[in-house]
Each structure stands twice: as C-alpha cells, then as structure tokens.
Amino acid sequence: xxxxxxxxxxxxxxxxxxxxxxxxxxxxxxxxxxxxxxxxxxxxxxxxxxxxxxxxxxxxxxxxxxxxxxxxxxxxxxxxxxxxxx
Numbered sequence: 001x002x003x004x005x006x007x008x009x010x011x012x013x014x015x016x017x018x019x020x021x022x023x024x025x026x027x028x029x030x031x032x033x034x035x036x037x038x039x040x041x042x043x044x045x046x047x048x049x050x051x052x053x054x055x056x057x058x059x060x061x062x063x064x065x066x067x068x069x070x071x072x073x074x075x076x077x078x079x080x081x082x083x084x085x086x
Contacts, residue, residue: 005029005037007074010063013047014071018060046070 046067
C-alpha cells in the first residue's frame with residue numbers, strides 16, 4: 001500500500017475516478033505497474049472491481065470501506081508534502 005502508485009490510485013479513486021484508462025492518465029503509471037497495483041489493492045481489501053460493460057467486458061474500481069477509511073491518512077500526507085517536501 002505504501003508505494004507511489006498505490007497511493008496515487010487510492011487518491012484517484014477517492015476523487016471519483018474509477019476507470020483504468022482515467023486512473024492511468026491521471027497518475028502517469030505504466031500499464032503493467034498500474035494493473036499490478038490494482039490487483040494488490042484488491043487483494044488487500046482496499047478496492048473492489050465492478051463490471052460496467054459486458055461486451056466487451058470492462059471493469060471499474062471503487063473503494064471499499066477499508067479503502068475509504070484511509071482517506072484521512074492520505075489527506076494528512078498531502079498536507080505534510082505541501083508543507084515540508086517542496
């Protein structure tokens with residue numbers, strides 16, 4: 001959960017971005033890295049996939065309750081970064 005791409009994915013989902021291509025565009029993550037991170041976050045119970053199109057099959061990603069609960073931590077990290085990591 002603590003690597004760069006995972007944090008950016010959680011940020012995007014918290015902002016309402018749910019689709020792979022949009023997450024990739026907003027984070028700049030390489031496709032393979034993003035796919036791996038999404039699987040890991042799903043395995044950790046922080047996100048879940050839901051199907052939004054059957055033909056062709058397409059999924060979007062949403063935060064679980066555990067993923068939503070990490071929101072305040074991400075906000076504090078952003079505030080810290082804006083204050084001290086310039």
